[in-house]
Amino acid sequence: MPRNATNEWHRRRDVRAVIWAIVPAAGRGARFGGDVPKQYLQIAGEPLIAHALDALLAEPRVEGAVVALAADDARWPGWTSRAGKPLRRCDGGGERADSVLAALHALPAAVGDDDLVLVHDAARPNLRVDDVSRLIDAALGHADGAILAAPVRDTLKRAGRDGAIAATEPREALWRALTPQAFRRGPLTRALQAARDAGAVVTDEAMAMERAGARPRLVEGREDNLKVTTPADLALAEYLLARR
Numbered sequence: 001m002p003r004n005a006t007n008e009w010h011r012r013r014d015v016r017a018v019i020w021a022i023v024p025a026a027g028r029g030a031r032f033g034g035d036v037p038k039q040y041l042q043i044a045g046e047p048l049i050a051h052a053l054d055a056l057l058a059e060p061r062v063e064g065a066v067v068a069l070a071a072d073d074a075r076w077p078g079w080t081s082r083a084g085k086p087l088r089r090c091d092g093g094g095e096r097a098d099s100v101l102a103a104l105h106a107l108p109a110a111v112g113d114d115d116l117v118l119v120h121d122a123a124r125p126n127l128r129v130d131d132v133s134r135l136i137d138a139a140l141g142h143a144d145g146a147i148l149a150a151p152v153r154d155t156l157k158r159a160g161r162d163g164a165i166a167a168t169e170p171r172e173a174l175w176r177a178l179t180p181q182a183f184r185r186g187p188l189t190r191a192l193q194a195a196r197d198a199g200a201v202v203t204d205e206a207m208a209m210e211r212a213g214a215r216p217r218l219v220e221g222r223e224d225n226l227k228v229t230t231p232a233d234l235a236l237a238e239y240l241l242a243r244r
């Protein structure tokens, strides 16, 4: 970052930060099977998306959230607030990145270019507020933003075409990207737009930022912040939430 930009950024940090959340929830959950999109599967009497939203909004610095929904979503309960904080909705897009981009455009004008946005999967119900707080602290102190992540613990095998092991990959320095991921509104919007214009498929926000030359921080998060993808994940998430 040029020196002037750094100075400007530090000066702006004296101003109270505005922080909003984005929850992309326009996926159809094809991998899960069944006809209920996974964000609407119930655990502990609430859909996954309610748990995800409540976890984000429990952080006192998060002021509100935008949810990106499929245009024909008939299950959305129509919430306009949760936990006393405003909730907006917008139509999502064909890919997760399109949904996030649509939500970035639907943020209130009070969220400036340099304000933080936390993007969190609707299908991650077991997020803890202390992880959100540590992520925000890291992202506020780092111009390129930050993501929750967990070090890879298993030995990694690369499969050959025949299904046999072709190689063992070194796992040192490898992390699994989790969510939320926290970036400044302007740079994230431009990075996602640039990826879309280039026809590049980005599977998380950090990947779009990396394409744009940014080096987001890794913040070690709890391993049990799992994304519900299979019926076994749903059972595990239910167990974890019941234990809290």
Ligand code: C5P
Pocket: 023, 024, 025, 026, 027, 028, 029, 039, 068, 092, 093, 094, 095, 096, 097, 099, 100, 120, 121, 122, 123, 227, 229
């Ligand atoms: O399918 P996957 O588990 O990667 O989805 C992650 C999150 O992105 C989910 O919350 C899903 O609803 C959302 N998504 C979206 N728009 C899409 C595809 C996925 O908002 N087109």
